[in-house]
Amino acid sequence: MFDLNPLNNSNAWWQHVLMLVGAGILGYIIGYRSRRGTIAELEEELAGLDEQLDDCQKSQKNVAPPEGPAVTVPPVAAEAEQPAPLPVMEVPAVVAPEPMDTIVAPVADLPAAPLKHDNLKIVEGIGPKIEQLLNKEGIITFRHLSEATNERLVDILRAGGSRFHMHDPESWPQQAELAADCKWDELKARQEALNKGRQS
Structure with missing residues (x-):
């Protein structure tokens, strides 16, 4: 019968080579077929x-105030009847004016407008x-x-941990x-020159 024992057959080297070549071809076929689906999904x-990304960049470049329909005010006719003015009764002021420094609030006490958070993850x-x-x-x-x-x-970064x-x-x-100056093309070119955020 066919025996693969190298000790019994002095010319068994070709059998070993044949098995290795067959295993290599079979492994390549299996790997190629499994990778082909993964590559297509990733692409x-x-x-x-x-x-x-393109849509986001276009929307950031093309941000414009919304335009609504133009409001027209009809002209007032000069011949229109003017209502009679209401009589105004004068009342003497009794309240003493307060000093100016108590009326105006210090700038530090005024509430500050909240800042808009930027997406810092855009930075490589x-x-x-x-x-x-x-x-x-x-x-x-x-x-x-x-x-900064x-x-x-x-x-x-050091305070954040090891x-x-x-x-x-x-x-x-x-x-x-x-990014702050909205120079997105220059930012993209700069990031392509970097290696994981580090200078190349």
């Missing part, structure tokens, strides 16, 4: 995300957790991030400045 998802190298750390430290807009020093950003020590915030202020 489809990537195309959808690219469309969403910032994820949801780092965005939360920055927001806790008062960095909530691209302008705040562009004005590298030392302050490193201190914020899992944030690997991040390099050196390029974040430059990216944030481009």
